[in-house]
Amino acid sequence: MTSLSTEHLTAIAPSDFSRLRALIEDRCGIQLPESKRPMVEARLRKRLLHLGLSSFPEYWRLLFDPAHQATELVPLTDTLTTNKTDFLREPAHFALLEQTVLPALYAAGIGRRTPLRVWSAAASTGEEPYTLAMVLSQWGRSQRSFDFSILGTDISTRVLARAREGTYDEAAIAPLSESWRRAYLLRARLDSAPAPFRIAPELRARVRFGQLNLMDADYALPYRCHIIFCRNVMIYFNRPTQAEVTRKLTENLVPGGYLFVGHSESLQSLDLPLAALAPSAYQWGTLRPGCEEAAGAKP
Numbered sequence: 001m002t003s004l005s006t007e008h009l010t011a012i013a014p015s016d017f018s019r020l021r022a023l024i025e026d027r028c029g030i031q032l033p034e035s036k037r038p039m040v041e042a043r044l045r046k047r048l049l050h051l052g053l054s055s056f057p058e059y060w061r062l063l064f065d066p067a068h069q070a071t072e073l074v075p076l077t078d079t080l081t082t083n084k085t086d087f088l089r090e091p092a093h094f095a096l097l098e099q100t101v102l103p104a105l106y107a108a109g110i111g112r113r114t115p116l117r118v119w120s121a122a123a124s125t126g127e128e129p130y131t132l133a134m135v136l137s138q139w140g141r142s143q144r145s146f147d148f149s150i151l152g153t154d155i156s157t158r159v160l161a162r163a164r165e166g167t168y169d170e171a172a173i174a175p176l177s178e179s180w181r182r183a184y185l186l187r188a189r190l191d192s193a194p195a196p197f198r199i200a201p202e203l204r205a206r207v208r209f210g211q212l213n214l215m216d217a218d219y220a221l222p223y224r225c226h227i228i229f230c231r232n233v234m235i236y237f238n239r240p241t242q243a244e245v246t247r248k249l250t251e252n253l254v255p256g257g258y259l260f261v262g263h264s265e266s267l268q269s270l271d272l273p274l275a276a277l278a279p280s281a282y283q284w285g286t287l288r289p290g291c292e293e294a295a296g297a298k299p
C-alpha cells in the first residue's frame with residue numbers, strides 16, 4: 001500500500017499539455033481540447049499514484065522515453081478514454097436491424113448459407129456487442145436457420161477484459177426486459193457478488209473480442225463484415241480522421257453492407273460513397289444475392 005498522495009501535484013504545464021494532446025491525437029485520434037484539462041489532470045493524478053511517481057515531470061520522462069512509451073500508451077489510453085455505454089443504447093438502430101437490415105440480408109442468403117458477420121468497432125465493456133447478440137438471437141428464433149458471429153474490438157485492454165468476462169450489475173442490465181434477462185443472462189450464485197449477472201454461455205460463444213486501434217493503417221480483419229457498428233467514438237475525432245476511419249471501415253464491408261454510427265455523428269458532409277438509410281445508419285453499395293461469397297475473405 002502506497003502512502004503517496006496526489007494533493008501536492010501542481011497543474012500540468014501548458015507545453016506538457018500540448019505534447020500530451022499531440023501524442024493522444026496521433027495515436028488514438030482523440031482530441032483533448034483545453035476544456036478537458038481538469039479531467040485529464042484528475043485522471044493522470046491517479047495514474048501517477050498507481051506508478052508511485054510524485055510529479056508530472058517524472059511522468060513525462062517515462063511517457064516520452066522511447067524505451068517505455070509503447071508500454072505506457074496502453075494504460076494511458078485506458079486512463080483518458082471515455083467508455084460510457086449501455087445495453088440497447090440508441091434503440092432505433094436495433095429496430096432498424098430487425099425491421100429492415102436483417103430481412104434484406106437474410107433474403108440475400110446471409111445468415112442462411114453463410115454466417116452473418118457483425119463488427120462492433122468500439123465495443124467498450126461489451127454492452128453493444130452483447131445487445132447485438134441478443135437482437136440477432138431473438139430475430140433468428142423466427143427463421144428456419146440463422147447463424148451469426150460478432151466481433152467486438154476496442155483500443156482499451158481494460159474494457160476488453162471486462163467485456164470478455166461479460167458480468168454486469170443490476171443498474172447495467174436495467175434496459176433489458178424481464179424476458180430477455182431470463183433468456184440471455186445467468187444469475188451469479190452469490191447474491192453479494194458485485195456483478196451478479198453474466199451473459200449466458202450460448203451468447204458469449206457468439207461474440208469474440210480483440211484489441212484494435214481505429215487509427216491503425218489497416219484493420220487486418222480476416223473477412224469482410226455485413227454490419228459494422230462504430231458508435232460514439234468518432235465524436236472524439238477531427239473531421240479528416242472521421243473521414244479516414246469511415247473509409248477504412250467501409251473497406252471492411254461487403255458490397256451492400258451496413259454502417260451504424262452514433263446518433264450525434266452524422267457522416268453526411270464527408271462526401272463518402274454511403275447511402276443514408278436512416279439518421280446515422282448507412283449502406284455501402286448494393287447488396288447482391290450471392291454476395292455472401294465475398295464475405296469469406298478479402299480480395
Ligand SMILES: C[S@@+](CC[C@H](N)C(=O)[O-])C[C@H]1O[C@@H](n2cnc3c(N)ncnc32)[C@H](O)[C@@H]1O
Nearest residue numbers: 028081084085122124155156213214231232233
Ligand atoms: C463512449 S464508448 C462507446 C461504446 C459503444 N460503441 C456505445 O456506443 O455505447 C467509446 C469507446 O471507444 C474506444 N476508443 C477510443 N478511441 C479508440 C480508437 N482509436 N480505436 C478503437 N477504440 C477507441 C474507447 O476505449 C471506448 O471504449
